[in-house]
Amino acid sequence: MKAYRQRKAQELVAPARRAAAPAAPRASAPEASTAIPYRMRQADRWVRWDVLRGRKMPLQTRRPRAASVVDSRTWGSYADAEASAVGRGVGYVLGGGVGCLDLDHCIAPDGTLSPLAQQVLDLNHHAWVEVSMSGTGLHVFGLLDEAPGRRTPRLEVYSRGRYIAMTGTVHQAGGLHPLVLP
Numbered sequence: 001m002k003a004y005r006q007r008k009a010q011e012l013v014a015p016a017r018r019a020a021a022p023a024a025p026r027a028s029a030p031e032a033s034t035a036i037p038y039r040m041r042q043a044d045r046w047v048r049w050d051v052l053r054g055r056k057m058p059l060q061t062r063r064p065r066a067a068s069v070v071d072s073r074t075w076g077s078y079a080d081a082e083a084s085a086v087g088r089g090v091g092y093v094l095g096g097g098v099g100c101l102d103l104d105h106c107i108a109p110d111g112t113l114s115p116l117a118q119q120v121l122d123l124n125h126h127a128w129v130e131v132s133m134s135g136t137g138l139h140v141f142g143l144l145d146e147a148p149g150r151r152t153p154r155l156e157v158y159s160r161g162r163y164i165a166m167t168g169t170v171h172q173a174g175g176l177h178p179l180v181l182p
Contacts (some may be wrong), residue, residue, distance in 0.1 A: 026084075036168065037128050037141065037176045040092060041078045050087035051149045052056025058163050059087045067164050069093050091163040099159030099179055104137045106154070113138075115144065116154050121172060123180040129172035134166055142179035157181065 047058040047067040054173035061076030061084045068074045072093075081090040092140040094100055101124070113121070120140055121129065127142045144159040151157075158164075 009181045020062065035128070035173060036078075036166075037172045037174075040098060040141070040175050042059070043077055043096060043098070044072070044077050045093040045098075046076050046078050046094065046161055047074070047091045047093060048081055048083035048084050048087035049089055049091045049163070053091045055114075056091075056165050058091055058093070061086065067093075067163075069161050089165055089167075091165045093163045094158050095146055095160045097143050097145070098176060099142060099160075100144075100164050101140040101179060101181070102132070102137065102156040102158065102164070103140070103154065104132070104134070105137055105157070107131070107136045114154070120155070123182060124177070125172075126177045127179065128174040128176065129170070130167055131169040131171050133167060138171055139164055139166075140179065142177050144179045156181070 046061060048061055049056050051057070056075075058064065058069060059075050060067045061080040064086050066074070067179050075093055076084075078090075092098075101120055103114075103117050103120060106114040109113070117138060120138075121127075124140055124142060127140050129138055129140045131137070132139055144157075146160040148160075149156065149158045149162060
């Protein structure tokens with residue numbers, strides 16, 4: 001299985017096999033990278049990611065091989081992830097007390113938030129929140145005990161065994177505080 005994942009990761013960086021999609025925004029501007037909470041930037045929980053057959057796959061920061069969300073030997077520092085040319089963008093492996101509320105399709109074309117998204121932000125008004133890759137979702141980061149992920153049609157809650165493809169596009173400046181679920 002390991003050899004299969006490594007072979008698939010190698011395919012990700014082969015230009016002839018790469019899916020035609022625009023590059024994701026990167027959190028490389030100084031204001032974007034410093035907006036990411038300090039605790040996250042200091043943790044060696046960073047990966048790169050790319051798309052294979054329509055799915056975002058985590059990659060190691062130093063070589064084009066699959067990263068594992070449960071094997072810290074495949075993660076790197078924020079600086080390594082930002083400097084790496086592997087894949088299309090950076091990702092953060094959740095755990096160590098850091099979790100994420102993932103709200104999909106909650107930003108309307110006019111910029112208004114769905115009632116659920118507004119409720120989540122009202123409950124977590126000190127949290128750091130970024131816009132997701134689609135531009136229509138939100139990632140609400142904060143402190144959360146490690147537990148199995150929970151998924152509803154409009155809200156996903158993750159605190160271990162997952163990674164989040166980061167954009168660095170800040171929706172709400174803040175820090176890591178205990179997350180409150182609606």
